[in-house]
Amino acid sequence: MQILLTIFFFLIGTALASFLNALMYRIDKEYKYPEIYTKPSYCEKCGKQLKWYDLIPILSYIFTKGKCSKCGYKITIYYPLSELILGISLSLFSLYHTQWYMYLILLTLFSLTYFDVLYKAIPKIPTLLFGVLGLIYLTILSIITKELVLNATVSGVLLLFGMCILLLVMYGFKNFKLKDGFEGFGGGDFVILLTLSMFLSTQQFWTMFWVSIFLATLFLLPNLILKKMHMKSSLPLLPFFTLGYIVVVIYGENIFEYVRGILMI
Structure with missing residues (x-):
């Protein structure tokens, strides 16, 4: 039965990914309602309408x-x-009995990742709304528990403050823009990290962050060596934050215990 459920969630994940990718594309192209849902998919170049088997x-x-x-x-x-990543992620989430709101966080990160990968920019309004949801989540938890719940918010603020100082030293004040953020690290990335700190525990947040940095480094180094990228190349970071989030939700506790064992903490 568990195998069937895992396969089911994998198929749901791939279908959701396909739907969200199409939806984000249509939002970017400013489709109007109801066309955003009803208009058939077609080739971007020649305009050929895609058949059902072209959409599997x-x-x-x-x-x-x-x-x-x-x-x-x-x-x-x-x-x-x-599609493959979201399919595997949802199947593993179901296997490890992940809490329902973590699925929603994943789908939100996945949707925003579309823009970061293809356009090297994260849309402002959805990102800010994600931040508002984080604040609402903390408020509800605080009301339920009758005490102030911050999760990893303090860590998130300290991390971003430290990054600001580091980037100011590296790039100087002239490259700092409130609207666009720093070269290589935009304002959207700051908001995403801060919002994730609201949903995750301090342990989960730091594990997620360092896993993300590790994965980004694994991607960047070979591209630098092969000269497919250079030090000033723009690297979208949200995909790595999303992958880091997936890893920490599924294996975060194991990773933390392993590292703690190595450090003998």
Whole structure:
């Protein structure tokens, strides 16, 4: 039975990823209601309407070899990769009996990641709304427990303050913009990290952060060595925060205990 549930959540995850990717694309293209939900999908280049089998998560990309069957327009690998990641994530979340609100956080991060990967920018309003949800969550917890609940918010504030100091030293005051943030680390990343600190415990938050940095480093180093990227290249960080969040929700306790054992704390 557990195997069937795991497969079910995997399929739901891939379908949700496909739907959210299409929805984010249509939001970016300023589709109007009800077209944003009802208009058929089509090739961005030649306008060919996609058939139902062109929309099957992951498999359609494999069968078409990542290209439009009519004009040969190359489809970004982000789509099948994101479908696979969300499918695996939801199946593991179900396997480890993850709390319901953590699914919502994952879907929010996933949706915002679309913009960070493809456009190197995180939309301001949804990001701020995510922050508001974090504040509401802390408020509700504080009311229920009848004491002030901050989770890892203090750690989040201290981390961001430390980053501000570090980036000011590295880039100087002239490169600091309230609107756009620092080069390589935007205001959206700050808000996302601070919001995650509201939902996670201090242990979870720091584990998530360092796992994210580790994964980003693993991605960056080979690209620097192969000269596909350079030190001034723009690296979207939200995908790594999302992966770090997934890892900490599933394996966070094990990672923390392992590190504590090594350090003999």
